[in-house]
Amino acid sequence: MDNDKSLIHVRDCWKSFPGKRAGEEVHVLERVNLDVKAGEFVCVVGPSGCGKSTLLNIIGGFLKESQGDVQVAGSAVNGPDPRRIFVFQENGVFPWLTVEENIGFGLMSRPPREREERVTHYIGMVGLTGFEKSYPRELSGGMRQRVEIARALAADAEVLYMDEPFGALDFITRLKMRADLVRIWQAEKKTILFVTHDIEEAVQLADRVVVMSRRPATVAEEVRVELPRPRDLDSPGYLAARDRIFAIMGMDVHGGGSGDLK
Numbered sequence: 001m002d003n004d005k006s007l008i009h010v011r012d013c014w015k016s017f018p019g020k021r022a023g024e025e026v027h028v029l030e031r032v033n034l035d036v037k038a039g040e041f042v043c044v045v046g047p048s049g050c051g052k053s054t055l056l057n058i059i060g061g062f063l064k065e066s067q068g069d070v071q072v073a074g075s076a077v078n079g080p081d082p083r084r085i086f087v088f089q090e091n092g093v094f095p096w097l098t099v100e101e102n103i104g105f106g107l108m109s110r111p112p113r114e115r116e117e118r119v120t121h122y123i124g125m126v127g128l129t130g131f132e133k134s135y136p137r138e139l140s141g142g143m144r145q146r147v148e149i150a151r152a153l154a155a156d157a158e159v160l161y162m163d164e165p166f167g168a169l170d171f172i173t174r175l176k177m178r179a180d181l182v183r184i185w186q187a188e189k190k191t192i193l194f195v196t197h198d199i200e201e202a203v204q205l206a207d208r209v210v211v212m213s214r215r216p217a218t219v220a221e222e223v224r225v226e227l228p229r230p231r232d233l234d235s236p237g238y239l240a241a242r243d244r245i246f247a248i249m250g251m252d253v254h255g256g257g258s259g260d261l262k
């Protein structure tokens with residue numbers, strides 16, 4: 001994929017952190033290359049601690065690369081940008097605001113009528129109609145994640161950076177959230193860069209799965225998942241993609257792997 005067509009463009013990205021001892025460095029990323037096209041859904045998987053979040057934070061502008069070229073929409077990343085929103089595992093919603101106030105938070109500069117319409121639209125899209133006046137503490141974990149997703153969508157973010165957004169949810173809620181996210185992504189055509197340690201989640205969601213190596217991490221391989229959505233988790237194509245990623249990670253799924261790399 002060439003730079004002209006990619007919204008996110010990472011070339012030869014290196015990242016080190018200072019180690020515990022003076023002069024020591026912890027090498028986390030080594031020559032990482034990644035391109036994501038507008039509208040693509042890309043998942044990044046890799047062993048625990050390999051540097052997935054570090055890479056996402058560099059692309060999102062929260063960390064600076066040690067070396068390399070990191071661009072989004074044709075410009076070097078120099079800090080966080082309100083057009084590109086993070087959705088984390090932990091609740092990022094404001095506990096003192098209601099659902100509708102949380103979702104409308106980034107829309108204060110818009111005329112009240114438009115703000116109201118957008119909030120109502122996205123509350124409906126994430127299935128929270130009837131909970132407009134509820135506070136986060138009155139909602140389940142899955143519902144709070146829906147509020148966060150709706151907030152990002154209402155603010156018209158062009159890119160969603162998602163770091164294990166469903167990691168804290170129970171299994172059934174996670175499955176439901178994945179299905180909902182795919183439906184929302186198909187309706188909204190946003191670009192999504194999604195970090196997970198769960199290979200099955202990645203294959204269920206992504207157009208392309210970027211598999212990272214152990215630390216210092218680089219991109220070991222990319223696996224394109226060309227399967228119709230919603231995906232049939234028993235289909236030969238799904239199982240083949242999943243097993244391919246396990247093999248790249250040096251794991252044998254038939255020898256008892258769980259799909260979870262932690």
Ligand SMILES: Nc1ncnc2c1ncn2[C@@H]1O[C@H](COP(=O)(O)OP(=O)(O)OP(=O)(O)O)[C@@H](O)[C@H]1O
Nearest residue numbers: 017018026028047048049050051052053054055197
């Ligand atoms: N600010 C920092 N200072 C020093 N080391 C750091 C810092 N941030 C991350 N690291 C180290 O960088 C490595 C990669 O961390 P990162 O959180 O990016 O990995 P990850 O692949 O997202 O992990 P996980 O799958 O467990 O969430 C880890 O060894 C971590 O300890």
